[in-house]
Amino acid sequence: MTSSSAASRKALSKIACNRLQKELVEWQVNPPAGFKHKVTDNLQRWVIEVIGAPGTLYANEKYQLQVDFPEHYPMEAPQVIFLHPAPLHPHIYSNGHICLDILYDSWSPAMTVSSVCISILSMLSSSTAKQRPPDNDRYVRNCRNGRSPKETRWWFHDDKV
Amino acid sequence: MGSEEDMHDANDVQSVEDDFYTGETGMGSEDDDYNFGDNYSDDSEDVTSHRQQQNYTILSEADIRQHQGENINRVSTVLSIPRYAACILLRHYNWSISRVHDEWFADEEHVRKAVGLLERTVELSNARELTCGICFENYPCGRMSSASCGHPFCGACWRGYISTSVSDGPGCLMLRCPDPSCGAAVGQNMIDVLTTSEDKEKYSRYLLRSYVEDNRKIKWCPAPGCEFAVEFVIGSGSYDVCCSCSYSFCWNCAEEAHRPVDCATVAKWILKNSAESENMNWILANSKPCPKCKRPIEKNQGCMHITCTPPCKFEFCWLCLGPWSEHGERTGGFYACNRYEAAKQEGAYDESERRREMAKNSLERYTHYYERWATNQSSRQKALADLHSMQTEKLEKLSDTQSQPESQLKFIIEAWLQIVECRRVLKWTYAYGFYLPEHEHAKRQFFEYLQGEAESGLERLHQCAEKELQVYLDAEGPMADFNDFRTKLAGLTSVTKNYFENLVRALETGLKDVGTSNNQATCSKGSSSKSLGNKSKSGKIKAVAGSSSGSGAPSRSFDDGNLWSCDRCTYANPRSTTTCQMCEHHK
Numbered sequence: 022m023t024s025s026s027a028a029s030r031k032a033l034s035k036i037a038c039n040r041l042q043k044e045l046v047e048w049q050v051n052p053p054a055g056f057k058h059k060v061t062d063n064l065q066r067w068v069i070e071v072i073g074a075p076g077t078l079y080a081n082e083k084y085q086l087q088v089d090f091p092e093h094y095p096m097e098a099p100q101v102i103f104l105h106p107a108p109l110h111p112h113i114y115s116n117g118h119i120c121l122d123i124l125y126d127s128w129s130p131a132m133t134v135s136s137v138c139i140s141i142l143s144m145l146s147s148s149t150a151k152q153r154p155p156d157n158d159r160y161v162r163n164c165r166n167g168r169s170p171k172e173t174r175w176w177f178h179d180d181k182v
Numbered sequence: 183m184g185s186e187e188d189m190h191d192a193n194d195v196q197s198v199e200d201d202f203y204t205g206e207t208g209m210g211s212e213d214d215d216y217n218f219g220d221n222y223s224d225d226s227e228d229v230t231s232h233r234q235q236q237n238y239t240i241l242s243e244a245d246i247r248q249h250q251g252e253n254i255n256r257v258s259t260v261l262s263i264p265r266y267a268a269c270i271l272l273r274h275y276n277w278s279i280s281r282v283h284d285e286w287f288a289d290e291e292h293v294r295k296a297v298g299l300l301e302r303t304v305e306l307s308n309a310r311e312l313t314c315g316i317c318f319e320n321y322p323c324g325r326m327s328s329a330s331c332g333h334p335f336c337g338a339c340w341r342g343y344i345s346t347s348v349s350d351g352p353g354c355l356m357l358r359c360p361d362p363s364c365g366a367a368v369g370q371n372m373i374d375v376l377t378t379s380e381d382k383e384k385y386s387r388y389l390l391r392s393y394v395e396d397n398r399k400i401k402w403c404p405a406p407g408c409e410f411a412v413e414f415v416i417g418s419g420s421y422d423v424c425c426s427c428s429y430s431f432c433w434n435c436a437e438e439a440h441r442p443v444d445c446a447t448v449a450k451w452i453l454k455n456s457a458e459s460e461n462m463n464w465i466l467a468n469s470k471p472c473p474k475c476k477r478p479i480e481k482n483q484g485c486m487h488i489t490c491t492p493p494c495k496f497e498f499c500w501l502c503l504g505p506w507s508e509h510g511e512r513t514g515g516f517y518a519c520n521r522y523e524a525a526k527q528e529g530a531y532d533e534s535e536r537r538r539e540m541a542k543n544s545l546e547r548y549t550h551y552y553e554r555w556a557t558n559q560s561s562r563q564k565a566l567a568d569l570h571s572m573q574t575e576k577l578e579k580l581s582d583t584q585s586q587p588e589s590q591l592k593f594i595i596e597a598w599l600q601i602v603e604c605r606r607v608l609k610w611t612y613a614y615g616f617y618l619p620e621h622e623h624a625k626r627q628f629f630e631y632l633q634g635e636a637e638s639g640l641e642r643l644h645q646c647a648e649k650e651l652q653v654y655l656d657a658e659g660p661m662a663d664f665n666d667f668r669t670k671l672a673g674l675t676s677v678t679k680n681y682f683e684n685l686v687r688a689l690e691t692g693l694k695d696v697g698t699s700n701n702q703a704t705c706s707k708g709s710s711s712k713s714l715g716n717k718s719k720s721g722k723i724k725a726v727a728g729s730s731s732g733s734g735a736p737s738r739s740f741d742d743g744n745l746w747s748c749d750r751c752t753y754a755n756p757r758s759t760t761t762c763q764m765c766e767h768h769k
């Protein structure tokens with residue numbers, strides 16, 4: 022459902038291409054622990070496999086992250102969502118949208134796909150309950166037309182979880 | 183946060199909405215501000231006297247930049263920090279120099295951390311090549327820049343970073359180093375070096391706007407297209423300010439100027455009007471049928487005295503459609519158009535019937551006040567236009583035909599200025615009257631008396647400035663009685679001014695003077711023939727000074743001991759009677 026909005030996105034700028042090439046090389050040399058990226062020829066969309074960290078509620082569970090890069094990456098944040106089925110987590114909606122400040126307001130161009138992945142894994146690892154956000158149904162209903170999570174005005178409750 | 187604090191009056195709207203004003207607390211709520219202007223604590227200015235001294239300053243864009251620059255210099259000198267750092271601090275503390283000083287000297291380390299000003303600057307590493315933290319390219323260190331933290335980024339990445347932030351809005355004023363773990367502030371000094379002139383310009387506009395919008399003492403003039411701001415001495419009295427663009431507004435709630443009515447009443451009234459606006463549309467229609475011949479009459483003049491077109495020529499009052507002969511001074515009738523006679527005074531009737539009547543009357547009651555509010559509003563607009571045409575063309579013409587230097591014709595401009603101001607005050611007194619509780623008989627009566635005096639004075643002034651002046655404007659050559667006209671118009675201007683000053687003073691003190699007799703008697707020159715009676719039964723209660731008398735003898739004041747107010751219907755009865763002349767209720 023998000024593929025339509027991804028398709029309509031403009032092609033990567035020269036700067037974005039160069040930067041992503043470098044991130045890709047770095048990833049291949051030094052991938053973040055717990056993540057696997059199947060390299061394709063599509064630089065603008067990465068699909069990354071996440072494995073829940075041992076000793077956490079998500080140990081050995083496998084999920085998939087989809088990362089779409091905008092034209093002016095890294096000045097603009099990438100769009101990061103979980104593909105179906107998204108992990109049960111108080112900050113992850115059933116449509117895969119993730120409530121995490123660095124993906125939106127707190128994004129900085131000095132962050133990378135790798136640093137985003139590490140943040141997401143740490144968010145999963147620190148969860149103490151496998152449950153959906155309390156407003157899941159309402160939020161998902163409002164996103165039905167393939168709205169990007171970047172269009173949401175997020176309200177970041179607590180950054181502990 | 184700041185702007186909410188500032189709206190202290192308007193904020194109370196919700197809470198007073200239900201309990202209607204009881205006693206003096208509601209209406210007199212601004213008294214504290216008016217009477218005790220010196221018990222506030224804020225930066226700088228020492229305000230001991232008020233009212234006489236203008237308590238606000240109009241700032242042009244150049245003034246704003248200058249003040250802002252001076253503040254930055256001051257903080258920079260006192261704290262021995264660079265100007266860009268002083269600017270960041272001031273912005274963080276909403277441009278309050280005293281807060282910057284207080285916080286800084288209380289806990290410098292904490293303040294530095296909060297705004298991202300590092301104590302020691304970290305120089306760029308002196309390696310020959312550095313890697314940019316955004317594009318990951320290597321560049322010679324001469325092509326790299328960093329904030330005081332030393333995190334290196336290349337020129338193109340800085341430009342992109344700043345540009346993205348600037349186009350996101352005023353948040354760019356709090357820009358930090360791109361490194362997510364860093365937080366070092368990026369000040370205007372870096373913006374000026376690292377970005378395009380277009381972004382520099384945008385940044386400097388945000389900075390200018392911040393000085394007004396984040397400053398609790400300064401607000402933009404709300405007039406469309408106006409670029410002035412107004413700095414107000416908080417706690418110094420009336421919030422009414424007049425911008426250099428000539429728009430008058432309330433500094434506190436940003437509505438148009440509404441002295442002597444308080445912000446809470448204005449906010450309630452405006453809310454009420456929007457809720458009732460559909461019902462009220464018909465009222466705004468510019469035409470009404472002539473009460474005599476029933477042809478539609480269009481009101482195109484400012485005063486309420488309407489004359490139907492020939493052959494009818496019936497003269498009537500636009501507000502009540504009653505014959506003008508019962509309003510004016512010629513017949514010694516009275517002017518009752520400010521009065522809402524809620525109940526038809528036909529003998530006593532029981533409580534439940536009275537209640538039913540009141541419910542039915544509630545829209546009618548609102549309509550009464552709204553119509554008068556709106557009519558004075560449009561009357562004021564018309565008067566403004568008349569004033570303008572007087573200033574731009576008519577005065578010159580008049581000076582020609584009457585062979586008078588324009589300097590001798592200032593009294594006409596003064597009359598029109600008075601009319602414009604009085605229409606504004608009168609308009610808001612109708613919002614006041616609407617919220618003045620019905621059961622506060624004495625206050626209502628006192629209020630309606632003052633309002634009536636003021637209103638009839640204004641009608642005479644407006645009519646004189648509009649219709650009588652026309653004769654001289656139309657004249658071919660000098661007219662012998664022009665000097666009489668001058669005396670009359672100037673006299674009416676000063677009488678009307680007196681009436682309105684009384685009215686304003688009384689409302690601003692919450693009508694506290696009721697029951698005492700220290701209300702300044704108004705000059706009776708050309709005095710109104712209005713009394714508080716009801717036309718059907720009352721005669722004139724007091725002798726009325728003749729309109730031609732220039733003696734200036736003091737006229738009646740409301741509580742001169744000759745009247746008593748009926749508990750049931752508020753009618754003002756002569757002292758000599760013991761039952762109400764209106765409803766036969768016993769004293």
Ligand SMILES: [Zn+2]
Nearest residue numbers: 331333359364
């Ligand atoms: Zn830094």
Ligand SMILES: [Zn+2]
Nearest residue numbers: 314317336339
């Ligand atoms: Zn760079």
Ligand SMILES: [Zn+2]
Nearest residue numbers: 403408425427
């Ligand atoms: Zn203005």
Ligand SMILES: [Zn+2]
Nearest residue numbers: 432434435445
């Ligand atoms: Zn106000």
Ligand SMILES: [Zn+2]
Nearest residue numbers: 472475490494
């Ligand atoms: Zn007629």
Ligand SMILES: [Zn+2]
Nearest residue numbers: 499502504519
């Ligand atoms: Zn009338």
Ligand SMILES: [Zn+2]
Nearest residue numbers: 748751762765
């Ligand atoms: Zn009575």
